[in-house]
């Protein structure tokens with residue numbers, strides 16, 4: 538008699554999923570209100586937990602890549618290619634992520650989606666993103682003994698993808714005899730891809746009377762550095778207006 542009672546299944550009602558049957562004598566499975574857990578609720582909870590852990594792992598990976606928090610959600614899927622120029626760039630970047638070789642050179646003023654696209658590639662390939670200033674700073678710190686210079690070079694030369702942002706801020710003194718040429722050369726020898734982002738325009742696109750103007754790439758970099766960047770690279774010019782302003786305008790229906 539007792540054994541039959543233990544194995545007895547009863548019907549319960551979940552507010553969300555309706556009726557389900559369960560064995561109330563299995564006390565260890567009792568949820569809130571003394572009712573056994575609804576199996577669908579239980580499964581959903583587990584899936585939520587799994588998603589949360591997966592996201593945490595992804596965030597750790599992105600932090601290791603030096604991706605800023607504001608780009609955590611950036612991916613090809615949510616890139617807003619609202620004109621043909623950006624649609625073309627999206628296609629180029631997707632192809633580069635599939636067959637990463639050589640260089641991508643993204644030139645354009647701030648806020649038109651360059652970093653979003655570069656990060657989308659970086660998330661697929663793995664590697665690092667640094668501004669030119671950050672690399673210079675890391676190396677200067679290494680001379681103060683905070684890290685070994687060769688470790689920094691080793692990372693820059695061997696990560697699957699290296700993205701150098703604000704490349705217009707490479708100082709001539711650094712670029713000429715120091716890290717820039719070395720890293721670019723080494724990665725070329727190893728056939729490892731590199732992406733340059735320059736937040737400016739080229740002299741040929743300059744609309745100022747006095748050209749090169751301070752927003753020209755040529756204003757900041759000497760010709761030998763520039764040719765290093767541009768040789769064998771795919772040049773992508775971003776001439777769109779401010780990408781974020783455009784999104785705001787679309788959202789507001791302006």
Ligand SMILES: [Zn+2]
Nearest residue numbers: 551554575578
């Ligand atoms: Zn339920």
Ligand SMILES: [Zn+2]
Nearest residue numbers: 743750752753
């Ligand atoms: Zn200019």
